[in-house]
Amino acid sequence: xxxxxxxxxxxxxxxxxxxxxxxxxxxxxxxxxxxxxxxxxxxxxxxxxxxxxxxxxxxxxxxxxxxxxxxxxxxxxxxxxxxxxxxxxxxxxxxxxxxxxxxxxxxxxxxxxxxxxxxxxxxxxxxxxxxxxxxxxxxxxxxxxxxxxxxxxxxxxxxxxxxxxxxxxxxxxxxxxxxxxxxxxxxxxxxxxxxxxxxxxxxxxxxxxxxxxxxxxxxxxxxxxxxxxxxxxxxxxxxxxxxxxxxxxxxxxxxxxxxxxxxxxxxxxxxxxxxxxxxxxxxxxxxxxxxxxxxxxxxxxxxxxxxxxxxxxxxxxxxxxxxxxxxxxxxxxxxxxxxxxxxxxxxxxxxxxxxxxxxxxxxxxxxxxxxxxxxxxxxxxxxxxxxxxxxxxxxxxxxxxxxxxxxxxxxxxxxxxxxxxxxxxxxxxxxxxxxxxxxxxxxxxxxxxxxxxxxxxxxxxxxxxxxxxxxxxxxxxxxxxxxxxxxxxxxxxxxxxxxxxxxxxxxxxxxxxxxxxxxxxxxxxxxxxxxxxxxxxxxxxxxxxxxxxxxxxxxxxxxxxxxxxxxxxxxxxxxxxxxxxxxxxxxxxx
Numbered sequence: 001x002x003x004x005x006x007x008x009x010x011x012x013x014x015x016x017x018x019x020x021x022x023x024x025x026x027x028x029x030x031x032x033x034x035x036x037x038x039x040x041x042x043x044x045x046x047x048x049x050x051x052x053x054x055x056x057x058x059x060x061x062x063x064x065x066x067x068x069x070x071x072x073x074x075x076x077x078x079x080x081x082x083x084x085x086x087x088x089x090x091x092x093x094x095x096x097x098x099x100x101x102x103x104x105x106x107x108x109x110x111x112x113x114x115x116x117x118x119x120x121x122x123x124x125x126x127x128x129x130x131x132x133x134x135x136x137x138x139x140x141x142x143x144x145x146x147x148x149x150x151x152x153x154x155x156x157x158x159x160x161x162x163x164x165x166x167x168x169x170x171x172x173x174x175x176x177x178x179x180x181x182x183x184x185x186x187x188x189x190x191x192x193x194x195x196x197x198x199x200x201x202x203x204x205x206x207x208x209x210x211x212x213x214x215x216x217x218x219x220x221x222x223x224x225x226x227x228x229x230x231x232x233x234x235x236x237x238x239x240x241x242x243x244x245x246x247x248x249x250x251x252x253x254x255x256x257x258x259x260x261x262x263x264x265x266x267x268x269x270x271x272x273x274x275x276x277x278x279x280x281x282x283x284x285x286x287x288x289x290x291x292x293x294x295x296x297x298x299x300x301x302x303x304x305x306x307x308x309x310x311x312x313x314x315x316x317x318x319x320x321x322x323x324x325x326x327x328x329x330x331x332x333x334x335x336x337x338x339x340x341x342x343x344x345x346x347x348x349x350x351x352x353x354x355x356x357x358x359x360x361x362x363x364x365x366x367x368x369x370x371x372x373x374x375x376x377x378x379x380x381x382x383x384x385x386x387x388x389x390x391x392x393x394x395x396x397x398x399x400x401x402x403x404x405x406x407x408x409x410x411x412x413x414x415x416x417x418x419x420x421x422x423x424x425x426x427x428x429x430x431x432x433x434x435x436x437x438x439x440x441x442x443x444x445x446x447x448x449x450x451x452x453x454x455x456x457x458x459x460x461x462x463x464x465x466x467x468x469x470x471x472x473x474x475x476x477x478x479x480x481x482x483x484x485x486x487x488x489x490x491x492x493x494x495x496x497x498x499x500x501x502x503x504x505x506x507x508x509x510x511x512x513x514x515x516x517x518x519x520x521x522x523x524x525x526x527x528x529x530x531x532x533x534x535x536x537x538x539x540x541x542x543x544x545x546x547x548x549x550x551x552x553x554x555x556x557x558x559x560x561x562x563x564x565x566x567x568x569x570x571x572x573x574x575x576x577x578x579x580x581x582x583x584x585x586x587x588x589x590x
Contacts, residue, residue, distance in 0.1 A: 049412070053157040054144055056419040057164070058137045063426045064168045065133035067439035069125050070446040071172040072473030073492055074116070075480035077109060081117030083484065084110055090270045094496050096479045098466055098487040098525075105496050106271050106278045111212040112175040126443040128173045135177040140164060142184035143367060146191040148374030150381045152408055154415035156374055161422070162323040163370030169316035169437075170363040175214035180367055182210045186220045187371055190227055194247040200254065204261035211269050211276075215495075218279040219364065222350060224262065228255070230343035242338035281495060292499060296506075299360035306359060315435045320362050324352065327369040330376035337383055344372045448587065450474070451534060451562035455481040458532045458557075458564055462574050466531035468523060470509055470540040474562060478534060489523060489531065513542035517552050520567070533565040537587035544584060555579045560587050 076096065084090055090110045094101050107113075119127045140160060148156045167180065185206055189199045203224070210217035234246040269275035293300040303320060312318040327348060334341070347368055355365035425431040432440040451474045458467060459482040467482075468489045469475040475491035490497055490505040508519045512533075523531050533553070535544050537560060547553050547565045556576040557564035560583050566576065 050153040053153040053415060053419075054141070056416070056423075057144070057157045057160055058141060060419060060422050060426065061140050061164050061168070062133045062137045063423065063441065064164070064431060064439075065136045065171040066129060066441055066443065067432075068442050068444050068446040068449075069129060069173060070449050071174060072450075072476045074128070074173045075450070075476035076483075076491065076493065077113045077175075078117055078120055079480045079483050080107065080110070081113035081115075084114060085117060092271075095484040096487055096491060096493075097489065097497065099489055099501055100497050101487070103496055103498065104274075105493075106274055106281075108211065108215045108217075108269060108271070108275055108278060109175045109213065110270065111209070112178055112214060115178075116173065125445055129443050132171060132173045132177050135181050136164075136167060136171055139167070139180045139184045139367065142181070142188045143371055146184065146188040147371040148378045150378040151374055152411065154408070154412045155377070158415050158418065159374050159377065160370055161418070162319050162326070163366045163373075165319040166316060166323055166366035167363045169319075169435075170360070176216070176360075176363065179210065179214045179216040179219070180363060182206050182213075182217075183219055183223070183364065184367060186223055187368075190223065191375075194249045197249045197254070200250060200258050203258055204265045207262050207265040208268055211266050215279045215282055216364070217266070221262070221266070223347070224259075226346040226350060227343055229346060230341075231255075233342045242335075242340040243342065278495075292502075293494070296502070297494070300358050302356060303359050303362060304356070313436075316437075320355075320366065323366060323369050323373075324355075327373045327376075330373050330380075333380050334376060334383075337380075339379060339383065341375075341379070344375060348372055448537075448560040450477045451536065452477060452481070453559050454478075454534050454557055454562040454564050458482070458534060459486065464525070464529050464532045464566075464570065466523060466525055466529070467534060468508065468531045469534045470505075470512075470543055471536045472505070474534060474536050509540075509543055513546040515546045515550050517550050520552075530567045530570065535563045535565070537562055537584045548581065555581055558583050560584070 080091065080095070083095065091105045091107050094103050094105045116128060116131075119131055123130075140163075143163075144156065144160070148159065151159070170176065186203065189202050189206075193200045203220075207217060207220060210220060231246045234243050237243045239245050266276050267273065271278070303317070306314070306317055307321070310317065312321060331345070331348075351361075351365045351368045354361040422431070425434070426441055429440060432438065438446075454474075455478045458464075458478070463486075465486045466489070467475075467478055467486065469478055469491070472490055472492045475488045478486070478488055479491065489508075490501055494502075508523075511517075511519045512535075520530050525531075533547060535547065537544070537558075544563050547563075548555060552568055553565045554568050554571040554576070555563055556566050556571050556574075556579050558579045558581050563581070563584055564579075566574070
């Protein structure tokens with residue numbers, strides 16, 4: 001063998017030896033951390049303390065999500081669920097409008113809709129609210145065990161206060177409540193696969209449930225892609241740049257098999273490839289068409305717009321900004337110690353981008369930010385505090401930080417007082433006043449929030465089979481009581497209604513407010529019947545005044561929630577006199 005060949009062989013041996021040492025060091029550290037956590041839970045009595053603070057956190061999370069129902073979309077979700085069960089099929093074209101009835105409807109919410117329909121049949125609105133609150137608690141429970149394993153329980157509970165506040169701001173009976181739970185479960189699996197590799201086989205199952213519940217299933221795929229990128233970066237870095245070596249608990253072939261099953265699960269929805277591509281349609285609305293939708297739909301507005309308009313006086317806005325800053329700052333102590341975690345950095349960048357684009361994504365961001373924050377604090381503690389051995393003792397070479405232990409005792413008491421204060425504030429109603437959004441502790445529906453009476457009134461025999469409803473959220477109530485036999489012009493399902501229909505809807509609203517009735521004849525049916533008009537008493541006051549001054553239309557119904565107008569000929573045919581408008585003057589919740 002030549003000298004050059006021997007030199008090359010020796011270099012290869014040295015590299016192999018160095019790699020083995022690094023892998024051994026990494027495995028030893030992982031084993032030490034795992035043994036340390038096991039010892040703390042089993043030998044030092046940490047589990048009762050963990051359960052105590054986790055219970056406090058979950059009870060508080062549950063309570064702040066128990067407020068009267070107030071989101072509009074739930075009603076068309078319920079009606080769709082009923083029709084799916086009756087017809088034995090999901091919708092492929094729109095069921096509820098007379099303008100866009102030929103447009104395709106990719107209803108990935110069908111699993112959620114069947115679930116809430118069953119819940120509504122069993123326990124009405126109260127059970128829907130309790131289930132929503134339960135989902136938030138389960139989400140936080142998964143997230144608790146997904147991150148911050150080295151963080152003392154009292155401190156971890158405090159770290160989750162801000163994320164829970166932010167998530168509760170959008171804690172509504174919507175498919176998003178399932179997406180948060182699935183995402184937290186996904187993060188839990190990823191956090192534990194180095195210790196329990198078989199958990200990775202849960203990913204395809206979660207994907208199958210998620211893709212048939214909500215279009216945000218794509219977020220799980222995003223997390224997985226970032227996790228694989230993290231793995232590849234660590235393989236390339238080989239322990240350099242402050243990055244640990246990648247875990248060897250799962251083979252490359254297992255990654256490939258799970259990835260293939262996850263991809264297959266995405267296509268196991270009633271719409272096949274159209275369902276897989278549907279998230280791109282939603283992303284287009286708050287990216288390419290953001291200029292149009294963000295000024296018309298509150299949840300499509302970037303959070304910065306709300307901050308410019310209202311400042312940080314709102315509890316939920318302030319909590320979101322503070323959480324983002326704390327999570328960002330939590331990276332710096334680790335960077336100063338040359339500890340880099342590409343996965344968390346990529347997660348933070350990706351989900352910050354989503355939250356920055358639309359306020360509807362702030363709940364998802366808050367969940368991920370809470371997990372990142374706990375994990376960063378956990379890493380910092382592992383780097384600065386001594387690790388216990390498998391027997392629960394501290395190595396002789398380590399020094400005990402007695403000041404930290406004293407603070408820990410004080411921390412347990414302080415954390416307990418904080419959660420007692422938060423819980424009492426919810427029970428006494430102070431939390432609702434601080435939030436400033438009227439989310440009082442309770443069940444049922446928000447008073448006079450929904451136009452149920454108007455929808456039932458317009459569903460009587462002889463009434464027109466077409467309806468123009470403003471605001472568009474109340475159209476869901478009409479759909480619940482009268483659809484699909486009676487149809488609306490426009491409703492809040494932006495995945496169905498086109499941008500052009502939205503623009504025409506706004507044009508009609510302006511004409512109504514001006515007292516112009518020429519729009520009505522464009523909406524008449526094949527027999528020349530003009531539509532019934534339902535106007536929300538809170539958000540359509542200009543239209544109510546304009547229609548009230550129009551001699552061709554008559555107010556035939558009014559209550560604190562809505563006004564109903566019919567053309568004079570139809571009102572005379574049905575013998576409906578002029579209604580008393582006084583209930584409309586002071587609508588609740590304006």
